[in-house]
Amino acid sequence: MTQQTPSRPPIGSLIASKRRRRDDAASQTPRLRRPVPVEGLQLTIGRVGDREFAGRAFDPEAPDRRLIVELLLDGEPAGLQRAELFDAVPSGEGDGCNGFRFTVDPEVLIHIRHLGVRIANRPESPVRELELASDAPDIARQRPGCVEWQGGLRLGGWVRRDPTGRPPLVEAYLDGERIAHAKADAWRDVSEGGARSIEAAFTLTLPRFLADGAARRIEVRHGERALSGSPVAFLAFADGLEAELASRSQLRDETARGQLFDLACPDAVPFSAFETWDVRFFPAPAGPRLARPLAVAAVGPDAAGRQTLASPGLTGHVGLVLAPDGGPTRFDAGDLVRFLEGPGLSCPILVLAAAGTTFRPGAAARLAAALEADPAAEIAYGDLLLEGPDGSVSPLLLPAFDEERFREQGSAGLAFALKRGTAIKAARRGIAELFRLFLSPLESGGGLSAHLHVPGIACRLPVLDLPGLNEALAEAALAHLAARDIAADVHTRPEASLPAIRVRRKAVARPAITILLDAADGQDSDITSALETLEACRTGGRADLVVIARDPDSVLGERLKLDGIALFETESRQGWAARLTHAAARVDSELVCFLDVGLRPDGADWLDEMASRFADPRTGAVGPIIASPLGAIVEAGLVLRPAGRAVPAFRDRMTGDPGMGDALHIARQVSALGPKCLLLRRADFLGLGGFDAALFPRFGGHIDLCLKLRALGRRLILAPDAQLVLSNDDPEIESPAEIRLRERAERLLFARWPHAFADDAFYSPLLDRGPVPYSGLAWPPGLSHPRRSSLASPLYVPPGW
Structure with a gap:
């Protein structure tokens, strides 16, 4: 339903009054003379x-x-x-x-x-x-900063850093009245005059009364100076243009165009507006009617457990408090079996949670309904509210099932629902711990279909005992991997705000690796510098090295030959996709690493860290975190956007930032990885035809390949402990021809993979769909239907279309 916005709210009346006074004064003021035109250059x-x-x-x-x-x-x-x-x-x-x-x-x-x-x-x-x-x-x-419209009521940009170190204040004015302000407390890599710098970035959300379909211009200032791009024009609707058109009978045929506008110019609000956003789009529901009651079990102390059983929406169901048995998330498996075969015999769904968790009205019923409607699903989970020491709450909006993340982070495993048969089967196998029970379908051969994510806040977690939960998570991960015959070392991550560990798999025999150093667009000096930093990877036969160069110097060729480094010469007009695919076909190692000549390793074990992920045969590709020389994150996986766009995640953060929900502290799956550093199995790469040089000769081939790997059931992993740094700060400037090629690649990607771009499985539909991922809450949110991380095969696009 379209939100009805008053045409003249109190603040609107003040602004209108200010406008009338200004116009009256202007009518009595002599007009300024037109400036005399300048002559000559x-x-x-x-x-x-x-x-x-x-x-x-x-x-x-x-x-x-x-x-x-x-x-x-x-x-x-x-x-x-x-x-x-x-x-x-x-x-x-x-x-x-x-x-x-x-x-x-x-x-x-x-x-x-x-x-x-x-x-x-x-x-x-x-x-x-x-x-x-x-x-x-x-x-x-000196330019004080820059501002641009990001869609809806969102303005974004950057300002010069304050010498005192305090976040600069940015203010928005409409007709001389200040209507919004924000602190520039993020970071942006800014390119000016051929040099780059790290400046303070901001996102400013305008008041919702301005979302009335009227075009306006807003002045944005830092101090007394207007930012470049100000005044900035914007246009916003209460619930998006699609909903606005659908509410008008004479314009309903135009809703498809409205949907395209909303995708191109998405609206959002900051996380600080969560309560308003939550009430607006997720009013307390009664939940779906269930034919049979739920079995509910809380793991932990009795008092906290009873608090969970008394949650709104859980009354009338069959409940039990499972006393802790050797850890905060452990319980006696026999107690659970007796409960399910006794009081819970008639309950098809079991809801499990750490004691002290409070479920929202209707949330448990939504999880149960999703499981009952899907025969292949075994476990369902929702999003979470994290309680801070001061009683404040922060939303943790989770992805579709991310095996890597949920093994290294204790989040979804603290509250979920599962089918009665799955719970009994796991308990009889001796699984008596929350985190491991959440992953138990993987131990019995379950794949991507076993877990369902139901978007929407399901429950509120209590203040977490991180030391105890970290140890519990580490023990659960080791037992889970051992049950799958995977040896690993596990270490806790005490710096995280959620239970988190680092898992390092032990390979029986390290696979052979070839690094394909793409220097076709680089200089000889770039190649020399890159070879020096990669020498540690070659020592002891850890990896072979191949240089791909265009018109290489004869001296360089001789040096490479003496050092035992292969040189693949590429034709001057051969595109990125073709030259890398041909190079991979000429080597015979199990793994190939495509590496841009402009990257430098930040640490000695980056390649070992990435290669260890291939101990799991379902791993398709692994990528690192890439940072600028100034410490700004350039790439940490890609987030898919509508219309074929892929946006680097966390590009507004500095290295060391934990990211939303500790996403930069833990390994996680992503929908696509960037092209500058990509490690994958050569057999998978060639079996899929390599990078598609016909459809994506210059841009987009890496995204298309990543999605094809996902469609095969392979996992794409971002390894946070493998980090590389750009060798320089030179801005990448696209020529007009390159811009046209990139835009065509985006259109082709959307045509081949429309569902992947419409709903990125590893990004929440409730999060901002604008140019800066993880920066706010989508207004309105996307579809909240149950979802999996699996991906269908691509649609056929004829060559040349």
């Missing part, structure tokens, strides 16, 4: 920081043309930039995007007396110079 330059220089290049005779500016250091050419940044000319002509910015290396700058600029390839261009010894930085000209 305009070129300026100024110093805006210790090593930053900015200016404007504008041609009044061709106001829409973007000029190329050449940097001169003591008269010698040193760089080029396109004048396309926002910097309005005094005449008001053009669109104001005529600014440019250069950043010069401080080690170079100390030896330079004059810095100048000129228009490239124009002999008649004037030269503007600065005397570096006398020109002090004009900090006022």
Whole structure:
């Protein structure tokens, strides 16, 4: 149902009154004269920081043309930039995007007396110079930050870091009235003038009364200065355009277009608005009517257990408190069997939870109904509320069944429902512990179909005893892996906010690995640097190394030959997908690692950590965390978005950040991995045809391959203890041709895998669908039907379509 937003709420009345006063004053104020148009080519330059220089290049005779500016250091050419940044000319002509910015290396700058600029390839261009010894930085000209519309009522961007270290404050104004503010307490990798820096990032959510379908412009400031991109235009609807059109009978035929708009411009609210969001979309339900009662068992002390049994929605069901037996999550298996064969004999579903857990009204019935409606399912779980020491709660919105995550993290295993037969079978095998019982279907041959995720908050967990739960989780993981004949070392992760462990499998014989170093777009110096950092991987026969290069230097070729490193030359016009597929076909190792020449290992055991995941035959591919030299996370798995887009997860975080729900502390499954570092079985890779060079010659081939692996039942794992760092901060600039190729790849991916992109199994449908994953709550949320992590085969797309 579409939310009815008042047309003139109290704050709206104040703003309207402010507008009338402003208009009345404007009618009595003499009009300003139109600025005199400037004549001739305009070129300026100024110093805006210790090593930053900015200016404007504008041609009044061709106001829409973007000029190329050449940097001169003591008269010698040193760089080029396109004048396309926002910097309005005094005449008001053009669109104001005529600014440019250069950043010069401080080690170079100390030896330079004059810095100048000129228009490239124009002999008649004037030269503007600065005397570096006398020109002090004009900090006022430094861009304070940038803002952009992210869809719905969400604005996002960055601001300069505060020298005091405090998060900068960003404010939004409508008609002179402040209507919203936010602290820039995240991070963003910013590229300006050919250099990169880490700046404070923010997400600002506007008031919901503005979601009335009217287009508006909002001014966004930091202090007294407006951010670049301000005023920013936006358009939002109460529950999305699709719902708005569906509520109007004369426009119902347009709902498909509304759905596309909502996918392209998704709305969201911050986590701090959880209570409002929860009441709006998840009012307390009675839950589905069940034909037979539930059996409910709480594991833990008697008083806390009775609190769980008294939860709303559990009254009228058959309950039992299972006393702890050797640990906070352990119980006597015989007690459970006697309960299910006695008082719970007529109950088809058992609900199990740690004592002190409080179920929400109707939540247990929803889990039970999902199990009863699905013959293949054995266990169902929902999302959680985590209680803090101060009584506050935080939503933990979980993915579809993620075997890797739920083995290394105690979250879903603290409260779930399972079928009576599954519980009795596991108890008679001696499984008498919550975490292991949650994973028990895997020990008896159950696959991806055994677990169902039912989106929506199911229960509230009490304050957790992390030391005790960490030990319990470690013991349960070891017993679970031993039952599957997998040897492993297990260590707890005390820094996490949820029970968490690190599992390192012991391989009987390490598989042979070949690292395919893709240097086709790199320089000889890049190859040399990469080989030095990868030498540790070659020692002791840990891995073979192959360099893929385009037109390699003969000296480099001889050096590689002497070092025993193979060199695969690639044709100048051979695309990314074709050259890597051909290279993999020429080696014979069990595992191949595609590695970009611009990456450097951060630690000696990165490859061992990734390779150990292949002790499980169902592992399809493994990727690391990739960071920038400044410490910002560049890639930690990909989140699939509608229309074929894949967004790097946690790109607004620094290394060491735990991520939402400790996602950066534990291994987890993802829907797709990035192309810069990808380890997988050569047989799987070639069996699937490698990277599809026909459909995805340059972009998207790695995503298509990852989804094909998933469709085969393979798991894609992000290994957080394997970390690599980019060798430099040079921004990646796409040419117009590359942009068109990438956009076509996105269309093809969505055509082949529409269900995978519409609902990323390893991301919650309740989370923000915008450009920054894990940054808020979707408004409205996605579908909350029970779901699995399995994936259907791709749809056929004819070549050339």
